[in-house]
Amino acid sequence: MRPDILTPLFRDISGLNGIGPKLSSYLKKLCGSTILDALMHLPVDVKKRTICTDVMPLNGSLSTLQVEVEEHIVPKIKRLPYVVKGQTNFGAIELVFFKYYGSYLTQKLPVGKRVWVSGKVDVVNASLKMIHPDYICFLPSDIPEYEVIYPLSAGMSGRILRSVIAQGLELLPDLPEEISGAVLESYRWPSWKEAIQIVHHPKTLQEFEATAPARMRLAYDELLANQAALLLVRQHIKQQGQKGQAYPHQKTFYLRLPFELTKAQQRCVDEISEDLASTERMSRLLQGDVGSGKTIVSVISALQVIAGGGQVALLAPTDILARQHFAKILEFLKGLDIKIALLTAREKGKERTQILSALVAGEISFIIGTHALLEKEVIFQKLGLAIVDEQHKFGVEQRLSLAQKSAGVNLLVMSATPIPRTLALTAYGDMDISILNEKPVGRQPILTRVLSERKISELVQKLKAQAQQIYWVCPLVAESEKTDLMAAEVRFKALQKVFGDKVGLIHGQMKADAKDAAMQAFVSGKIQVLVSTTVIEVGVDVPQAGIMVIEHAERFGMATLHQLRGRVGRGSDKAVCLLIHGRLSALAKERLAVLKDSNDGFKIAEADLRLRGAGEVLGVRQSGLPSFHFADLSEHAELLSMATAEVKQLLATDKNLTSSRGQALKNMLYLFQKDSAIHLLKAG
Ligand code: ADP
Ligand code: MG
DSSP: OOOGGGGGGGSBGGGSTTOOHHHHHHHHHHTOSBHHHHHTSOOOEEEEOEEOSSSOOOTTOEEEEEEEEEEEEOOSSTTSOEEEEEEETTEEEEEEESSOOHHHHHHHSOTTOEEEEEEEEEEETTEEEEESOSEEESSGGGSOSEEEEOOOOTTOOHHHHHHHHHHHHHTOOOOOOOSOHHHHHHHTOOOHHHHHHHHHSOSSHHHHSTTSHHHHHHHHHHHHHHHHHHHHHHHHHHHTOOOSOOOOOOOOOOOOOSSOOOHHHHHHHHHHHHHHHSSSOOEEEEEEOTTSOHHHHHHHHHHHHHHTTOEEEEEOSSHHHHHHHHHHHHHHTTTSOOOEEEESTTOOHHHHHHHHHHHHTTOOOEEEESGGGGSTTOOOSOEEEEEESSGGGSOHHHHHHHHTSSTTOEEEEEEOOOOOHHHHHHHHTTSEEEEEOOOOTTOOOEEEEEEEGGGHHHHHHHHHTOOSEEEEEOOOOSSSHHHHHHHHHHHHHHHHHHHGGGEEEEOTTSOHHHHHHHHHHHHTTSOSEEEESGGGOSSOOOTTEEEEEETTGGGSOHHHHHHHHTTSSOSSSOEEEEEEESSOOHHHHHHHHHHHHOOOHHHHHHHHHHHHOGGGOTTIIIIIOOOOSSOOTTTOHHHHHHHHHHHHHHHHHOTTOOSHHHHHHHHHHHHTTOHHHHHHHHHO
16 A cells, blocks of 8 residues: 555646646646656756846846836737836836736736836847746745746646646655665755755756756665665565475486587576576576577576476567577477477467466476466466566566466576666666677678668669668657558558569568568568568567668667667678668767667667666667666766665565665655555565
């Protein structure tokens, strides 16, 4: 249950003054539906209002002035403005209104009285004019000196948003402190409540900066919540701890591979092998650049479990990938007495029933599949190892749900999105990490070229003369397959004019059979060019494909581009990646240049972090990285390690967060919406 003290923050914004159904629907789109969401809608800029008592305001500046009201000039026709004339220390002023009339203005600006107005002033020939003052008050102290600017959207004005947030600030509770006294004192941070107030109402320019104590404190709160969530998951997995069975390393199966393992692969195999051999439950991330050979590492690990009498499940994010894994693994394990099966949404009816009963009976040792594996009906006799491929496509809950199919399941998750260490800690603090930092030998380097979209027709002519197979990836138009598809279809038709029936199209809206057929036609060489949306991004392996064309490369994140590029250069032919772009910002130019010059996923990830800041590392969604409101991992590495230490220390003595400080930390989990961790705490 959410602590009562937080209740006001989770109220719906539609209950606030002046927020009708229409505004509340705009607000929901802009920032979310609760008061907390509104308070987490952070300003992007701040402006200063100069109080002008002695010095004449500058033309166009934002100024606060005292006015002695002399006369109201009511317009004869409604469309003309309402003008209030008065005197300031610097001469006459006209206050001009287009929207307000009558009683509101006579009340706010009574003739003969002195009032303070604030807004943008026009100074022409020593006469002053202010159109629609932002503030009209009797006391100057009612006008803030600094005013923040929020990101807005259609239908929402800064004035309304400021009023919503001001009302939200009134509801802020005094929360118990979760940060240790030593840390608070050495940084002289304000309380959580004061910090939120300062973020929205800074009293100086310094208070608005990212390095201001209020911001640092909130970043720290956020990192504490993030680390607590991860450590709780880790603790939960370890607690379910004793596996009951260890799977010692034994040479029961002899694998004949067409290649030798790289040193890095061997090291990762050994690390995993040791985990499996111990009685503690494994929770490990295998991180390796695209093409580094993660699959075989996981298969060798699977054999160790199967040899010990356990079952293994491999979870893949797409149907294409599951099928490809299945085919490859069959190939790897040819001649071994191991029963393998495939289960996706396409295995239905009798076939599915047979697979399910063979699984319960323990007849199937190794099952490969998609989300279909997570369903309740999928029951194992003894699942010993769950492997999650391209894990960023799955949520924490999904990875835990597979791991909960039997008691003490070992968990191996694989990711091809290399991320800098600090980020790895925030995203995967719940796991041990193995890194594949070496590619199999004999890979052709991929030549990357960046070219303008004006060169497309020239390029198509050149490609026509090539014998190599080509992937042609179409732009990311929206985060929706439907919209992206239009761009792909247009390109498909254009390429058909040149390549005839040697062009195929593949996209996420296609039925699985049709997708398979298209992929198969490409694998067999029946089609030379495969036009696609980003469905081919993950995992697909077609060694003969040598050319990767990506249109509107500037719209993709660096991690995605690197992933896509990794689809070629798998065979022995020279591979080329062509990044085609439209208009480029300086930043976009630099990002493409990094890709052109480097083929190392870790280096690219570091550059991405440096160029855009962690909050923006694209991919936040694609790579499964958490997105932060306040913390910026390129700046706050030190805060992060402090937060980790602090949470570890607290959890060591209070693992369910029941002490008073534990409960204070739990509040932060709610405020930063760490639902999976909260869920685990409830479970006890
Ligand atoms: P990823 O890490 O991107 O999942 P894969 O496991 O799909 O990479 O491996 C990419 C390709 O490299 C596959 O065709 C695989 O068979 C091959 N491969 C893996 N390890 C080696 C190796 N040590 N030497 C040569 N080829 C390898
Ligand atoms: Mg893979």
